[in-house]
Amino acid sequence: MALKKEIRDMARQAREASHLLANLSTSAKNSALKEMAEGLVQSAPKLQKANAIDLTAARKAGLSSAMIDRLTLTDGVIQEMAESLREVALLPDPVGQVSKMSKRPNGLLVGKMRIPLGVIGIIYESRPNVTSDAAGLCLKAGNAVILRGGSEAIHSNIAIAEVLMKTSMQHGIPPAAIQVIPTVSRRAVEEMLQMEEYLDLIIPRGGEDLIRFVVSHSRIPVIKHYKGVCHVFVDASADLAMAEAICFNAKVQRPGVCNAMETLLVHRNIAPKFLPLMAEKYLKAGVELRGCPETKRILPAIKAAGERDWGAEYLDLILAVRVVAGLDEAISHIIRYGSSHTDSIVTQDYINAQRFIQEVPSSTVLINASTRFSDGYQLGLGAEIGISTTKLHAFGPMGVEDLTTSKFIVYGSGQIRL
Amino acid sequence: MALKKEIRDMARQAREASHLLANLSTSAKNSALKEMAEGLVQSAPKLQKANAIDLTAARKAGLSSAMIDRLTLTDGVIQEMAESLREVALLPDPVGQVSKMSKRPNGLLVGKMRIPLGVIGIIYESRPNVTSDAAGLCLKAGNAVILRGGSEAIHSNIAIAEVLMKTSMQHGIPPAAIQVIPTVSRRAVEEMLQMEEYLDLIIPRGGEDLIRFVVSHSRIPVIKHYKGVCHVFVDASADLAMAEAICFNAKVQRPGVCNAMETLLVHRNIAPKFLPLMAEKYLKAGVELRGCPETKRILPAIKAAGERDWGAEYLDLILAVRVVAGLDEAISHIIRYGSSHTDSIVTQDYINAQRFIQEVPSSTVLINASTRFSDGYQLGLGAEIGISTTKLHAFGPMGVEDLTTSKFIVYGSGQIRL
Numbered sequence: 001m002a003l004k005k006e007i008r009d010m011a012r013q014a015r016e017a018s019h020l021l022a023n024l025s026t027s028a029k030n031s032a033l034k035e036m037a038e039g040l041v042q043s044a045p046k047l048q049k050a051n052a053i054d055l056t057a058a059r060k061a062g063l064s065s066a067m068i069d070r071l072t073l074t075d076g077v078i079q080e081m082a083e084s085l086r087e088v089a090l091l092p093d094p095v096g097q098v099s100k101m102s103k104r105p106n107g108l109l110v111g112k113m114r115i116p117l118g119v120i121g122i123i124y125e126s127r128p129n130v131t132s133d134a135a136g137l138c139l140k141a142g143n144a145v146i147l148r149g150g151s152e153a154i155h156s157n158i159a160i161a162e163v164l165m166k167t168s169m170q171h172g173i174p175p176a177a178i179q180v181i182p183t184v185s186r187r188a189v190e191e192m193l194q195m196e197e198y199l200d201l202i203i204p205r206g207g208e209d210l211i212r213f214v215v216s217h218s219r220i221p222v223i224k225h226y227k228g229v230c231h232v233f234v235d236a237s238a239d240l241a242m243a244e245a246i247c248f249n250a251k252v253q254r255p256g257v258c259n260a261m262e263t264l265l266v267h268r269n270i271a272p273k274f275l276p277l278m279a280e281k282y283l284k285a286g287v288e289l290r291g292c293p294e295t296k297r298i299l300p301a302i303k304a305a306g307e308r309d310w311g312a313e314y315l316d317l318i319l320a321v322r323v324v325a326g327l328d329e330a331i332s333h334i335i336r337y338g339s340s341h342t343d344s345i346v347t348q349d350y351i352n353a354q355r356f357i358q359e360v361p362s363s364t365v366l367i368n369a370s371t372r373f374s375d376g377y378q379l380g381l382g383a384e385i386g387i388s389t390t391k392l393h394a395f396g397p398m399g400v401e402d403l404t405t406s407k408f409i410v411y412g413s414g415q416i417r418l
Numbered sequence: 419m420a421l422k423k424e425i426r427d428m429a430r431q432a433r434e435a436s437h438l439l440a441n442l443s444t445s446a447k448n449s450a451l452k453e454m455a456e457g458l459v460q461s462a463p464k465l466q467k468a469n470a471i472d473l474t475a476a477r478k479a480g481l482s483s484a485m486i487d488r489l490t491l492t493d494g495v496i497q498e499m500a501e502s503l504r505e506v507a508l509l510p511d512p513v514g515q516v517s518k519m520s521k522r523p524n525g526l527l528v529g530k531m532r533i534p535l536g537v538i539g540i541i542y543e544s545r546p547n548v549t550s551d552a553a554g555l556c557l558k559a560g561n562a563v564i565l566r567g568g569s570e571a572i573h574s575n576i577a578i579a580e581v582l583m584k585t586s587m588q589h590g591i592p593p594a595a596i597q598v599i600p601t602v603s604r605r606a607v608e609e610m611l612q613m614e615e616y617l618d619l620i621i622p623r624g625g626e627d628l629i630r631f632v633v634s635h636s637r638i639p640v641i642k643h644y645k646g647v648c649h650v651f652v653d654a655s656a657d658l659a660m661a662e663a664i665c666f667n668a669k670v671q672r673p674g675v676c677n678a679m680e681t682l683l684v685h686r687n688i689a690p691k692f693l694p695l696m697a698e699k700y701l702k703a704g705v706e707l708r709g710c711p712e713t714k715r716i717l718p719a720i721k722a723a724g725e726r727d728w729g730a731e732y733l734d735l736i737l738a739v740r741v742v743a744g745l746d747e748a749i750s751h752i753i754r755y756g757s758s759h760t761d762s763i764v765t766q767d768y769i770n771a772q773r774f775i776q777e778v779p780s781s782t783v784l785i786n787a788s789t790r791f792s793d794g795y796q797l798g799l800g801a802e803i804g805i806s807t808t809k810l811h812a813f814g815p816m817g818v819e820d821l822t823t824s825k826f827i828v829y830g831s832g833q834i835r836l
Contacts, residue, residue: 019753023777096776102798108787110797115779117809196633200809215614215637221810222639242832249834335437357827358514359441361533369526369830378835379528379826380520391535391618391823392639393811405809408797409775412787414660416667417796 003183007191011198013176014119014144020174021142022116026093032171033089033136037082039167040132040160044078050159051128058152070127071153081132081160084383088136091382094401095142098409109411114404116142118200121192123148123214125206128156134203135164135178137385141403144177146199148192150206151184158182193218201403203386223398225389227313228258228341230371233330233356235347236269240277242368243346247278249370250344252285256315258387259342259364259374263310263320265330271323272298287317294323311337327352331359338362340389342374342396363389363396421601425609429616431594432537432562438592439560440534444511450589451507451554455500457585458550458578462496468577469546476570488545489571499550499578502801506554509800512819513560516827527829532822534560536618539610541566541632543624546574552621553582553596555803559821562595564617566610568624569602576600611636619821621804641816643807645731646676646759648789651748651774653765654687660786661764662696667788668762670703674733676805677760677782677792681728681738683748689741690716705735712741729755745770749777756780758807760792760814781807781814 040047051073058068094114101111120143122134131147138145149157161180169175181188193202196219203223204214211224232250234243250261266274275298282289289295290305302321309320310333324330334343344366345356353367364374374397376384381399388394394402458465469491476486512532519529538561540552549565556563567575579598587593599606611620614637621641622632629642650668652661668679684692693716700707707713708723720739727738728751742748752761762784763774771785782792792815794802799817806812812820 019779022779104796104798108791113775118779219633221808223810239832245832245834253835353829357531357829361437361440361536362825364826364828366828367830369828369833370835372835373526373828373830373833374826378522379828380522390639392641395823396826405813407780408782408792408814410782410784410787410791410797411775412785412791414657414663415787415791416663417671417788417790 003185003187004191007181007188008195010146010176010179010181011119011192011195014146014179015198017174017176018116018118018144021139021144021177022095024142024172026095028171029093029140029142030089032168032173033085033139035167035171036132036136036164037085039163040078040082040085043163044075047073047078047156047159047163050155053155054153063152067126067152071156073128073156077129081129084133085136088140088383088400091140091400093140094404099406106415107413108415111409112406113409114401114406117403117405119144119146119198120403121146121148121199121202121220123189123202123204123206123210125150125210126152128153128160130205131157131160131180132164133383134385135161137383137400138403139168139173139177141400143403146179146181146192148181148189154182154184189214190217193220196220205386221393223386223388223390223392223394225258225341225387227339228260228387229262229311229313229337229339230259230342230374231263231265231334231338231344232261232371233265233324233327233334233343233345234267234270234274235327235345235349235352236267237348237352238270238274238346239348240274243274244278244281246344246346246368246370248281248285250372251282251287251319252317253370253372255317258313259371260315261319261371262312262314263322263337265322265324265333266295268294268323268325271295275299275321282319285317287319290318290320292322295321298323313339327355331356334360334362340391341387342366342371344369344371363387421603421605422609425599425606426613428564428594428597428599429537429610429613432564432597433616435592435594436534436536436562439557439562439595440513442560442590444513446589447511447558447560448507450586450591451503451557453585453589454550454554454582455503457581458496458500458503461581462493465491465496465574465577465581468573471573472571481570485544485570489574491546491574495547499547502551503554506558506801506818509558509818511558512822517824524833525831526833529827530824531827532819532824535821535823537562537564537616538821539564539566539617539620539638541607541620541622541624541628543568543628544570546571546578548623549575549578549598550582551801552803553579555801555818556821557586557591557595559818561821564597564599564610566599566607572600572602607632608635611638614638623804639811641804641806641808641810641812643676643759643805645757646678646805647680647729647731647755647757648677648760648792649681649683649752649756649762650679650789651683651742651745651752651761651763652685652688652692653745653763653767653770654685655766655770656688656692656764657766658692658695661692662699664762664764664786664788665696666699666703668790669700669705669737670735671788671790673735677789678733679737679789680730680732681740681755683740683742683751684713686712686741686743689713693717693739700737703735705737708736708738710740713739716741731757745773749774752778752780758809759805760784760789762787762789781805
């Protein structure tokens with residue numbers, strides 16, 4: 001009961017803070033963001049002291065060196081966190097933007113105005129920089145935020161939030177605008193997911209287990225992204241050099257991220273020419289290929305792909321390869337096995353390019369470009385709070401604008417309904 | 419298990435149909451909508467025969483005459499259903515609309531393209547015309563729809579859906595585009611709410627109990643609207659005649675709907691002059707007033723409002739009245755007791771008008787106009803699938819465009835990520 005009350009109090013205070021935040025001027029928010037950046041840099045020793053407690057516990061618990069790496073607040077990481085906040089300060093403020101204003105036959109002027117969502121809950125794993133990145137984006141969009149990071153990073157997260165809160169208060173930001181849940185119990189998350197009267201949105205960031213847990217327990221809308229099973233389809237008319245560059249980049253440049261390619265689809269007519277060239281490049285880079293029977297006939301040395309390879313998110317130097325009869329089969333494969341994340345076609349054919357971009361129902365669809373561009377910064381959003389593969393509200397990389405909604409505004413002169 | 423399999427099969431077929439629907443031409447969809455309208459009119463005797471079965475059962479079950487009224491498919495109701503479908507055919511097709519196209523520094527052309535949501539589940543109560551209204555809007559936006567109406571209307575709903583399906587099939591609409599769950603068991607709804615791999619959105623339309631049931635059982639995103647507690651604030655500078663007309667219209671014109679006013683807030687400086695005039699008009703129209711202590715001093719004959727009157731959705735000729743010290747108190751009252759639905763100010767003061775429209779976080783905010791305008795048709799959306807008081811995805815009256823989402827489209831010329 002004490003925990004429930006604690007979470008409820010935090011949520012209620014966040015809701016109250018959100019009404020103030022919604023009406024803050026852009027310059028107040030931007031000054032606060034810049035001050036928060038400065039605060040992080042100046043508090044580096046304090047943050048690193050808190051971080052050291054987490055690191056000691058992580059080593060004791062036997063966490064992998066990769067995880068300890070992600071957990072560590074080096075000077076460089078703190079500088080990057082500060083830089084991200086400064087960049088968010090430079091983004092346009094979506095709040096108050098008016099669109100679609102038009103006059104109705106009865107003289108009413110009707111339009112839509114962007115307003116903050118209100119209170120956003122962010123549930124994430126291990127990396128403490130998410131604490132300041134998410135807080136900055138939420139603040140820019142005029143929202144209060146409740147952060148629930150991984151238990152491994154709890155001391156770091158609390159220290160970061162404290163610095164952000166203290167420095168932003170001087171610019172009129174209410175202290176409850178940025179809060180970290182100070183307990184590692186999973187029950188705290190469950191409680192938070194019930195507070196639909198205080199929270200407007202939950203964004204989980206982490207592994208599929210965490211996200212499924214959040215979806216099945218939440219009464220609050222959730223924007224989520226289970227996985228990225230991204231495809232590149234090399235069409236018969238593809239420029240071979242372009243196809244090679246794109247397919248290599250999409251798989252190899254950073255294989256552990258959600259917008260890396262997991263399945264390569266190749267048109268039957270170009271496969272005998274393209275696959276041997278591509279395979280050579282991949283093998284040099286240490287990529288393991290798993291092919292369909294037709295791919296195996298062209299590349300007999302590679303492993304056979306099983307049914308479970310289609311739709312697999314390897315997040316590793318592994319690639320499923322399938323030869324298809326043409327565009328229709330490629331699109332059907334993507335619809336059947338894809339995750340609505342990101343898919344690309346390499347083609348010189350105008351009709352096929354247009355069909356692909358219209359018919360593939362993924363959140364990012366590209367022609368002649370690497371899937372790795374599916375990212376808020378690369379697509380021009382400025383910064384990214386996450387990627388949504390849910391179609392509601394936001395689909396694909398989400399920026400500051402996606403942390404707002406629109407209300408109808410109506411300017412009348414005494415109109416009544418007849 | 420049989421029920422679960424039946425619902426799963428319907429959902430899977432809807433998902434398959436949705437891929438075809440997403441790529442249908444606007445003219446095919448519009449022809450189908452017009453044919454569906456024609457089909458309803460021509461099948462009136464058949465629809466009325468099915469409706470008679472529901473009506474007999476309803477009378478046996480002792481349903482109120484108001485409910486039986488809403489359930490009855492008169493010739494007039496069938497004509498209206500047909501007319502609504504024809505109007506939906508005339509609306510612009512949102513699918514394929516491209517916006518925000520711009521060039522990135524690396525030459526990528528990035529934009530957003532509207533696409534259908536996919537499969538929409540609509541759960542509603544008694545009125546069978548919702549079956550064709552919702553089916554028409556979902557089809558226009560390129561979505562498949564699974565309809566689950568009230569058990570009282572099941573024969574009517576099945577008959578309507580059958581006509582819509584048969585007539586639309588001639589225009590390339592797949593039969594699974596419009597389906598009605600043919601069983602009255604509530605377990606069918608529970609099963610449907612679990613099918614997150616096949617359904618993209620659930621829209622419940624009905625009483626608060628139904629909506630709370632859906633929200634607490636759904637793994638699929640829900641767009642909902644619990645209630646409409648709408649306010650009118652009469653500012654000190656209000657034109658008295660305008661205030662009277664608006665306050666009368668907002669309460670009396672149709673008291674049983676969600677955009678009717680439930681609480682009247684009056685500025686202290688104008689209350690002694692305005693309230694007696696207004697009360698006289700209201701009393702003639704049979705409106706029961708319930709006032710705060712200050713209102714009671716001006717209108718001693720009326721009932722006292724209790725704490726439960728603030729925030730009450732009467733849906734009846736009852737009105738809570740409160741005198742406030744000014745704009746700040748009015749906005750605080752709306753934030754505390756309102757339902758984020760619709761609120762209006764009557765004022766001649768420019769600053770107060772602008773502050774009200776910016777600071778009230780409701781889905782529709784009006785100046786000098788009746789709350790009754792908070793309606794998709796009145797606000798220019800053409801037709802309405804419902805009103806959302808959830809901020810995610812859509813906030814306020816929802817039209818055809820709100821049944822779509824946007825994907826990123828990227829035109830490249832060989833770009834890779836560095």
